[in-house]
Amino acid sequence: MTATDDLIDRLPEPPEALARATSQAERVADMLRVFVIDGALAPGTRLSEERLSRKYGVSRNTLREAFRLLSRERLLVHQMHRGVFVSRPTSADVRDLFSARRCLELPAVRGARHASEAAVAAVGAAVAEGEAAREKADWWGLGTANMHFHRALAGLAGSARIDEFMSQVLAETRLVFHVMNAPEQFHAPYLDWNRRIHLRLAERDADAAAVELSRYLDASEEQLVTAFTAMERDAGGA
Amino acid sequence: MTATDDLIDRLPEPPEALARATSQAERVADMLRVFVIDGALAPGTRLSEERLSRKYGVSRNTLREAFRLLSRERLLVHQMHRGVFVSRPTSADVRDLFSARRCLELPAVRGARHASEAAVAAVGAAVAEGEAAREKADWWGLGTANMHFHRALAGLAGSARIDEFMSQVLAETRLVFHVMNAPEQFHAPYLDWNRRIHLRLAERDADAAAVELSRYLDASEEQLVTAFTAMERDAGGA
DNA sequence: ATCGTGGGATTGTTGAACAATACTTCAATC
DNA sequence: GATTGAAGTATTGTTCAACAATCCCACGAT
Numbered sequence: 001m002t003a004t005d006d007l008i009d010r011l012p013e014p015p016e017a018l019a020r021a022t023s024q025a026e027r028v029a030d031m032l033r034v035f036v037i038d039g040a041l042a043p044g045t046r047l048s049e050e051r052l053s054r055k056y057g058v059s060r061n062t063l064r065e066a067f068r069l070l071s072r073e074r075l076l077v078h079q080m081h082r083g084v085f086v087s088r089p090t091s092a093d094v095r096d097l098f099s100a101r102r103c104l105e106l107p108a109v110r111g112a113r114h115a116s117e118a119a120v121a122a123v124g125a126a127v128a129e130g131e132a133a134r135e136k137a138d139w140w141g142l143g144t145a146n147m148h149f150h151r152a153l154a155g156l157a158g159s160a161r162i163d164e165f166m167s168q169v170l171a172e173t174r175l176v177f178h179v180m181n182a183p184e185q186f187h188a189p190y191l192d193w194n195r196r197i198h199l200r201l202a203e204r205d206a207d208a209a210a211v212e213l214s215r216y217l218d219a220s221e222e223q224l225v226t227a228f229t230a231m232e233r234d235a236g237g238a
Numbered sequence: 239m240t241a242t243d244d245l246i247d248r249l250p251e252p253p254e255a256l257a258r259a260t261s262q263a264e265r266v267a268d269m270l271r272v273f274v275i276d277g278a279l280a281p282g283t284r285l286s287e288e289r290l291s292r293k294y295g296v297s298r299n300t301l302r303e304a305f306r307l308l309s310r311e312r313l314l315v316h317q318m319h320r321g322v323f324v325s326r327p328t329s330a331d332v333r334d335l336f337s338a339r340r341c342l343e344l345p346a347v348r349g350a351r352h353a354s355e356a357a358v359a360a361v362g363a364a365v366a367e368g369e370a371a372r373e374k375a376d377w378w379g380l381g382t383a384n385m386h387f388h389r390a391l392a393g394l395a396g397s398a399r400i401d402e403f404m405s406q407v408l409a410e411t412r413l414v415f416h417v418m419n420a421p422e423q424f425h426a427p428y429l430d431w432n433r434r435i436h437l438r439l440a441e442r443d444a445d446a447a448a449v450e451l452s453r454y455l456d457a458s459e460e461q462l463v464t465a466f467t468a469m470e471r472d473a474g475g476a
Numbered sequence: 477a478t479c480g481t482g483g484g485a486t487t488g489t490t491g492a493a494c495a496a497t498a499c500t501t502c503a504a505t506c
Numbered sequence: 507g508a509t510t511g512a513a514g515t516a517t518t519g520t521t522c523a524a525c526a527a528t529c530c531c532a533c534g535a536t
Contacts, residue, residue: 049486082487099395103400159337302518
């Protein structure tokens with residue numbers, strides 16, 4: 001054991017990006033994920049293996065690996081011998097998503113006493129992001145900010161697995177807005193609510209924040225499900 | 239609209255198994271998942287593409303699709319140009335897993351007022367399963383029963399997404415036992431605790447059940463992390 | 477209008493090939 | 507003696523082409 005060894009041992013941990021020079025399949029998956037979440041690919045669209053592999057210059061096999069990844073995230077659905085389609089959530093999915101969000105967000109907020117300063121700050125940053133977007137009447141940006149807000153809430157739990165699951169749930173939630181070709185102004189009324197929740201958190205009054213959030217989720221789910229079932233009825237009848 | 243149409247409309251919903259005549263990749267993934275969870279493949283083991291594809295008579299491409307699926311479940315880890323390995327959780331992972339479990343299980347139990355009879359019965363069944371296993375000194379079965387118990391608790395939330403996430407978390411938890419070549423008797427002392435929790439649930443005293451569960455999780459995490467860090471120290475020193 | 481029956485298109489899976497990268501071995505150097 | 511450097515080897519990453527299995531659609535028969 002020399003002095004150099006000692007120094008090397010004290011070096012900071014490797015940034016986790018080191019582990020993964022991303023593979024082609026992952027890069028393709030990342031690209032498609034953005035397309036789906038941003039609505040460039042409408043729910044229900046079929047993704048042709050041949051056309052996509054040609055368009056993006058990757059082999060069918062690589063593309064299929066990407067499809068598998070996104071299917072597991074529920075952004076695509078895979079039907080045997082028929083292909084993969086962009087998920088088209090139903091109102092039952094909306095309810096399920098909100099159940100999941102209650103499980104993830106409420107406990108995280110309630111336990112915010114033990115959350116790091118940075119985690120609380122992230123919540124505040126998301127609120128500010130939303131307000132900036134509202135200024136500019138950037139409704140899509142407002143929706144994104146709202147997603148960031150709720151992801152930050154779940155982040156209070158301080159668990160990497162929760163964070164990842166929450167990200168998935170929010171990505172799916174975003175699909176819901178697309179499927180009812182969503183006015184993103186939908187989010188606008190909730191911005192003040194977000195601000196209030198963050199205020200409670202900043203005061204470290206976790207319980208009050210949780211109560212607000214619970215009401216928020218109830219209201220949001222209610223509104224969403226109502227709009228959604230109406231849309232489903234119209235589409236079903238047509 | 240004829241009378242037959244009417245009857246057809248009233249038919250039960252299709253069992254969701256209908257959607258998926260499973261592909262080969264999924265079947266391979268299912269098989270490997272069992273191997274990993276049951277410990278036939280020890281944590282850290284590298285899975286050679288060539289050898290496995292030959293052994294199980296599938297092409298490398300198909301096998302790789304299976305690898306992707308399991309990587310996303312965190313049962314395998316994929317390292318670029320090095321291959322896939324059975325995950326080797328660290329003590330930090332143990333903490334993270336318990337954070338996740340608190341988020342999933344506690345809210346589900348607290349909200350058990352609204353849970354279905356069937357969901358509560360599933361909890362009871364898991365307890366019985368555990369007691370039967372203890373009778374036969376079947377420690378592995380006892381561990382399985384314990385997993386079922388906690389999955390049933392999360393199931394009280396009544397969300398398919400939560401159920402799936404919980405299953406993943408529990409599968410990973412099982413890996414933890416393997417990595418410290420786990421005496422499954424580990425679970426035995428907790429069986430009575432499970433019984434108590436179920437009793438509270440059956441009485442519909444959700445809050446009392448949640449309190450018990452919270453203590454359970456604290457104790458279990460504490461014990462696990464202690465044993466785990468001791469093992470890490472030994473392994474690191476050796 | 478309903479029910480079979482093709483034909484065409486797409487996916488499912490395989491096998492082989494080659495490029496890119498990591499690991500191993502061994503010799504050269506300080 | 508330990509470390510560095512430079513082959514060679516093994517394994518993964520990715521592509522391509524082929525064929526089987528399956529689904530979809532249109533056509534015609536009843």
